[in-house]
Amino acid sequence: MRILAVVDFGLNENTGGYKRNYEVMKRLCKLTNVDIIPSLRNVRLYNYRRELISLLKSLNSSPEYVIDLLENDVTEEDFINSLRKDKYDIAVVYSNSSENIKVARRVTRAPIGVQLQLEPFYKDFSTLFKIKFRGVTGRAVKKLKQAIDESLREEEEWKTLIRNNDLNFIISVSKVPLINSGLDKVLPYRVTEPGNAYDPDLLSYRSDYKEDYAVYFTRLIPEKGLFEVPLIWKKAKRDMKLYVMGRFEDERDEEDFLKMVKRLNVNIEYLGFKEGEELFSIVSKAKFTVYPSH
Numbered sequence: 001m002r003i004l005a006v007v008d009f010g011l012n013e014n015t016g017g018y019k020r021n022y023e024v025m026k027r028l029c030k031l032t033n034v035d036i037i038p039s040l041r042n043v044r045l046y047n048y049r050r051e052l053i054s055l056l057k058s059l060n061s062s063p064e065y066v067i068d069l070l071e072n073d074v075t076e077e078d079f080i081n082s083l084r085k086d087k088y089d090i091a092v093v094y095s096n097s098s099e100n101i102k103v104a105r106r107v108t109r110a111p112i113g114v115q116l117q118l119e120p121f122y123k124d125f126s127t128l129f130k131i132k133f134r135g136v137t138g139r140a141v142k143k144l145k146q147a148i149d150e151s152l153r154e155e156e157e158w159k160t161l162i163r164n165n166d167l168n169f170i171i172s173v174s175k176v177p178l179i180n181s182g183l184d185k186v187l188p189y190r191v192t193e194p195g196n197a198y199d200p201d202l203l204s205y206r207s208d209y210k211e212d213y214a215v216y217f218t219r220l221i222p223e224k225g226l227f228e229v230p231l232i233w234k235k236a237k238r239d240m241k242l243y244v245m246g247r248f249e250d251e252r253d254e255e256d257f258l259k260m261v262k263r264l265n266v267n268i269e270y271l272g273f274k275e276g277e278e279l280f281s282i283v284s285k286a287k288f289t290v291y292p293s294h
Helices: 016-031 040-044 046-059 064-071 076-082 098-107 125-132 140-163 176-181 200-205 226-236 251-264 276-284
Strands: 002-007 033-038 090-094 112-116 169-172 189-191 213-217 241-245 268-272
Touching: 002 016, 002 098, 016 033, 016 046, 016 090, 033 046, 033 064, 033 098, 040 046, 040 076, 040 098, 046 064, 064 076, 090 098, 098 112, 098 140, 125 140, 169 176, 200 276, 213 276, 226 241, 226 251, 226 268, 241 276, 251 268
Parallel strands: 002 033, 002 090, 090 112, 112 169, 169 189, 213 241, 241 268
Antiparallel strands: none
């Protein structure tokens, strides 16, 4: 079997979803014939072009001309226009962005699937409100309206792809993105089990020694339950410290979150962005994790 994979590797965002994509590619490339094309978001990150080339070369599964395009520092437009049609049995897009589904269709007429980690849009605005609302802040209504407008735009993009037979099936890490978007009613799908892939080196950090704290570490956005965390810790009425780690995508979310922590007088401390050995060491010693992700 010959597979086309259009993959977002993150590069400037070292988060779980992007790590999952990389770990899946490491394994898939050993099992079958895979051609990897990076996502357009990766191509646009010119400051990370060297890292992208190095990553693709390490996987040794990208067409040679794709590597040449990146090494020649082509623009996104030139990259798209230079993509070559080829014969594949199937294509899978490891990105929630509709633009990368269009990239796959530009390269092949084979059936195309997408791997979902989040819902690309919301069929029900009450669900969107629950997930996207940024708590009682001065800009909450404005941000909610932006989220609604974005959802409506993406919904039209995805429905057009489906009508044009440019999206044929879905793989999802859980059923939640399918239900929240309504895509479970319009396309065949499969929920992967297990739903994640990880670096086996992480197991070396496992230990029975635990300290008296808990951790919440993620991309710090409302969709990951950011503004529920202080409420949860208040309701839990625990004296235990909760360490929060990660990068805020919006500095105003950081300001609102820290104000909320202070207002509720909860034992939460923000440690900033941690990665690698430092992150794994802190997490491995925690008694438990808090993970209210939507």
